[in-house]
Amino acid sequence: MYHAFIVSLVLVAINGLPENDQVPRRKDARVAIIGAGMAGLSTAARLLEDGYTDFDIFEAQDKVGGRVMPVKYNDGYLQMGAQFINGERNPIYDIANKLEVIKELFPDTGHFDGASFYHGECPVSKNDIELFKEFVNPLDPKYRALAHQNDERTYNETLKSLYDRDYAEFLKKNHIETGFRRNVFDALTRVYSDYWEFEWASKWEDQSLRNLIDWDDLGEIGVSYATDKFGWKAILDYIHHKIPSRHIHLNHRVGKIDYSGSRTKIWLSNGTLIPKEYDFVVVTSALGHLKLYARQMFNPPLPRKKLEQIDKIGMGGSMKIFFEWEKPFWSTPDFVPLPVAGCLGRTEIDPIESELTTFQEIDWAPNILVAWIAGHGPPLMDNLDDAELSARVTRLIRDMYRNQSIPEPKNIIRMRWTHNDLFMGSYSYVSLAQAQARIRHADLSIPVKKNGQVRVQFAGEATHYRLFEAAIGAFLSGRREGERILNSIATELSPVQNATICE
Numbered sequence: 475m476y477h478a479f480i481v482s483l484v485l486v487a488i489n490g491l492p493e494n495d496q497v498p499r500r501k502d503a504r505v506a507i508i509g510a511g512m513a514g515l516s517t518a519a520r521l522l523e524d525g526y527t528d529f530d531i532f533e534a535q536d537k538v539g540g541r542v543m544p545v546k547y548n549d550g551y552l553q554m555g556a557q558f559i560n561g562e563r564n565p566i567y568d569i570a571n572k573l574e575v576i577k578e579l580f581p582d583t584g585h586f587d588g589a590s591f592y593h594g595e596c597p598v599s600k601n602d603i604e605l606f607k608e609f610v611n612p613l614d615p616k617y618r619a620l621a622h623q624n625d626e627r628t629y630n631e632t633l634k635s636l637y638d639r640d641y642a643e644f645l646k647k648n649h650i651e652t653g654f655r656r657n658v659f660d661a662l663t664r665v666y667s668d669y670w671e672f673e674w675a676s677k678w679e680d681q682s683l684r685n686l687i688d689w690d691d692l693g694e695i696g697v698s699y700a701t702d703k704f705g706w707k708a709i710l711d712y713i714h715h716k717i718p719s720r721h722i723h724l725n726h727r728v729g730k731i732d733y734s735g736s737r738t739k740i741w742l743s744n745g746t747l748i749p750k751e752y753d754f755v756v757v758t759s760a761l762g763h764l765k766l767y768a769r770q771m772f773n774p775p776l777p778r779k780k781l782e783q784i785d786k787i788g789m790g791g792s793m794k795i796f797f798e799w800e801k802p803f804w805s806t807p808d809f810v811p812l813p814v815a816g817c818l819g820r821t822e823i824d825p826i827e828s829e830l831t832t833f834q835e836i837d838w839a840p841n842i843l844v845a846w847i848a849g850h851g852p853p854l855m856d857n858l859d860d861a862e863l864s865a866r867v868t869r870l871i872r873d874m875y876r877n878q879s880i881p882e883p884k885n886i887i888r889m890r891w892t893h894n895d896l897f898m899g900s901y902s903y904v905s906l907a908q909a910q911a912r913i914r915h916a917d918l919s920i921p922v923k924k925n926g927q928v929r930v931q932f933a934g935e936a937t938h939y940r941l942f943e944a945a946i947g948a949f950l951s952g953r954r955e956g957e958r959i960l961n962s963i964a965t966e967l968s969p970v971q972n973a974t975i976c977e
């Protein structure tokens with residue numbers, strides 16, 4: 475008999491186990507969840523749905539939510555992180571609908587429809603702005619069509635590589651390759667690049683065309699739902715409150731996950747060993763955190779392939795900076811500063827002003843303007859303290875509005891995502907290196923096994939095959955990993971399993 479067991483175990487080892495057919499675990503298996511963001515909370519909620527309660531959530535921060543980060547302001551919440559809802563064919567839309575926090579359909583068309591350009595004393599002609607609009611408006615559908623028609627090119631082109639060619643042609647055709655007008659079109663190009671950079675939170679020179687293929691919310695392209703002044707705060711509370719608080723361990727930052735033995739040991743970053751051992755570990759840390767720590771966080775080390783996925787999948791930066799004024803000075807709800815090189819004492823446009831391409835009013839917070847920053851911007855902004863940032867923004871606005879008596883903002887409210895090593899950015903995107911290596915976001919969801927058993931699972935926005943970026947993807951990925959655990963412990967014990975246990 476002993477011999478027969480060996481044979482079957484060897485066969486298993488040689489053939490490998492299909493993804494969803496892991497060696498089953500005992501019903502008293504224990505689960506550790508790293509992180510209490512959308513993914514961690516939804517893993518727990520999924521386990522609870524089946525009456526499964528032996529789990530612990532370890533969260534480094536003193537609060538749940540992660541990149542869903544509402545900050546109280548007056549009678550509402552400023553959302554440092556998730557704010558919109560992508561599409562309606564998902565459970566978050568249903569929750570938001572039930573909670574009545576959906577405000578309106580929001581077209582994601584960038585700043586070129588309806589925005590007001592402010593360029594101070596620079597001689598920018600309305601006709602040139604119109605000419606530029608006509609040039610860029612067809613580009614989004616054009617690039618999407620190109621991506622769908624030419625699979626090969628999606629792996630080596632970026633949004634910028636496509637744009638650069640079209641822009642060169644545009645300049646040539648209109649005889650504006652040099653001179654002041656060229657500077658105007660370069661300024662407009664900076665604004666246009668932010669259309670893509672907000673969308674994918676990344677520098678457009680690293681934005682693979684794959685983003686346009688891989689990402690899919692099953693809804694209309696370029697449309698999402700805006701939420702009201704409670705928005706994601708209400709959604710987060712709703713999900714959080716399903717989970718009894720005894721399961722959630724705040725201020726517990728995990729430093730080491732040791733799955734070398736038959737059960738997994740967890741050390742906090744302050745050196746404390748958690749006195750319990752676990753059968754399943756679901757890691758929901760942001761991709762940026764994994765990029766920094768994946769090589770030291772696991773014992774045995776993660777497989778080479780997993781590390782390559784972590785290294786190459788893109789982690790973008792995007793942020794909102796909320797500027798609060800004593801009272802509004804602006805005359806339009808949405809304005810685009812357009813500083814032009816060779817004008818207003820600017821021989822060239824400094825990198826900070828380059829990134830300040832849009833300011834928007836918030837209907838329920840009339841003294842606030844929110845600036846949306848993406849691409850190269852977030853690390854630059856995060857390096858400025860409030861006083862410097864305030865001075866830069868005030869100078870820009872005064873020049874663009876031609877009014878040197880506009881006061882400085884009285885307060886700045888922001889989250890420096892790139893400075894926090896739990897995140898190191900905002901959310902993932904398909905990078906050029908990732909596309910070239912033919913790595914999909916879904917690859918990151920493949921769990922790490924040892925002796926045929928799933929030992930380390932990954933959830934979080936960056937593991938979702940089509941809704942990466944989004945809090946909805948994070949939520950769905952948590953359910954996916956919860957189900958992986960439930961499927962595994964619900965499976966009837968097979969003879970092979972009995973053999974494993976007898977050993």
Ligand SMILES: Cc1cc2nc3c(=O)[nH]c(=O)nc-3n(C[C@H](O)[C@H](O)[C@H](O)COP(=O)(O)OP(=O)(O)OC[C@H]3O[C@@H](n4cnc5c(N)ncnc54)[C@H](O)[C@@H]3O)c2cc1C
Nearest residue numbers: 509511512513534540541556557558728934935944945948
């Ligand atoms: C500026 C910005 C705007 C956004 N806008 C939108 C939007 O409009 N719509 C949308 O759907 N999405 C948006 N997102 C993205 C959305 O917020 C994220 O996709 C989602 O919240 C990610 O959830 P998660 O559970 O995957 O990760 P996280 O929210 O990062 O949760 C992971 C948790 O794990 C904790 N953690 C990490 N490492 C450890 C460790 N070692 N030990 C213990 N705890 C750890 C972290 O503290 C965190 O709480 C935005 C994000 C940002 C930053």
Ligand SMILES: *[C@@H]1O[C@H](CO)[C@@H](O)[C@H](O)[C@H]1NC(C)=O
Nearest residue numbers: 626627629630631632635636
């Ligand atoms: C990508 O490859 C195509 C041929 O498949 C080529 O025409 C194109 O120039 C390449 N693009 C870049 C940015 O290298």
Ligand SMILES: *[C@@H]1O[C@H](CO)[C@@H](O)[C@H](O)[C@H]1NC(C)=O
Nearest residue numbers: 724725726727742744745746
């Ligand atoms: C480490 O952190 C945990 C959780 O916050 C705490 O209970 C413990 O006392 C800390 N240990 C040390 C040595 O600081």
Ligand SMILES: *[C@@H]1O[C@H](CO)[C@@H](O)[C@H](O)[C@H]1NC(C)=O
Nearest residue numbers: 802803804877878879880881
């Ligand atoms: C300049 O801004 C200040 C402050 O908002 C305002 O009171 C004043 O009317 C503005 N001046 C002009 C000329 O618009």
Ligand SMILES: *[C@@H]1O[C@H](CO)[C@@H](O)[C@H](O)[C@H]1NC(C)=O
Nearest residue numbers: 966967968969970971972973
């Ligand atoms: C294997 O385990 C199951 C469940 O515990 C049990 O019903 C079955 O009899 C065992 N089979 C063998 C061959 O021991």
